[in-house]
Amino acid sequence: MRLWLRSMLLALAASLALPAALAQPVRTGIVTFLSGPAAGPFGVPARNAAELMAEMLNAGSVPAPYATKGFGGNPIELVIIDEAGGPQKQVAEFRNLAQRVDLVIGYISSGDCLAIAPVAEELKKLTVLFDCGTPRIFEDASYKYVFRTGGTATMDNVSAAMYLLEKHPNVKSIAGINQNYAWGQDSWTDFEAAMKALRPTIEVKTSQMTKLMAGQFGAEISTLLASGADVIHSSFWGGDLEGLVLQGAPRGLFSKHVVVLSAGEPAITRLGTKIPEGTIIGARGPFGPFAPDTPLARWFKGAYQDRYQVAPNYAAYKMATALLGVKAAYEKAQAGGAQRPTQEQIIAAFENLTFEGPGGQVRMALGKGHQAVMDVAVGTVKHVGGELQIVDIKRYPADKMNPPEGVKSEAWIKSGFKSR
16 A cells, blocks of 8 residues: 555656656847947837746746747747847857747847848757848748748838828828938838839939948938938938938938838937927837737836837837747647747748737748748827827838739839739
């Protein structure tokens, strides 16, 4: 009897310990700017969101459909890496990181994403790009191990062009000031092409391409003012965006032209009403003041503000979206019966996945199921009671702002946005 009782107790103890033994941490690499000019507007908010989301997911405190703990009951353990240093350095960092983690979520810079994607494929490491905007990732190549849970710069600039002409139907000419690297070049290319597709008679006065983080734009502002363009487009961010606003506004750049800041939302908190009224602003998707009124969106904004005493910007929303996308894929893979699904099973579950994020529905609809599409929203700056507000917000559906599968953005825009 004693032997029987002892064996029963041991079996019971083993059964009770089984879930804990199976619940092993999912080591998740997070790569975002922690230093350099992109840290303030993007990198640190993204890191903050990653830490908040990991803590809340591990506690089971995120609203439905994400109320289960961690990734399918397995705790999330973050390994955070600084994205600063350029593509060559990031490739070396990635090779080291890939040996230490189960998956990687990261990258703000378009140049870094373009460099990392083929290396992730070479190393067969599940890698989720959460922010970088260049459409070239999945339009110029095909990947098995790489996903992107945010939209491309194409939707930012197509929606900005449509919104501009709806608000200002008499526009006859445009000019641009953008940073001279992949992000700025792609943004201007898409905006210019979208304007020409929507209004073939549009005149392009000048395109100013500046050195990244130049900071001083006196000569370029003079050229823009002299151009006589009705509209100035810029995809500037960080210190360059602040410099453009603070240097351009006193000289009349914003009063003499309609200014479109296709990714201007992160500057709202820092600049406030220094951003002149009438400026058209985007947030790289339905984020920040453009987020939908859903329980998940309200929860995320409230939890982030409570923790960091500032509203989350689009970089924070996009990091949260990436983590929720991984969770949704992980738990879909678990539905096949594996408590700890393999990387192959997670990838299969991630492809063509539709899930809910704090910015609304995310569909992995392009890049053979590896590239997300989302709705996008654009609005106009207004000063109300000494504070900046975004008004006249218009939301554009994802399927109208992105090319169909297998069609490059540039060709889609030039075709007049044909669905096929």
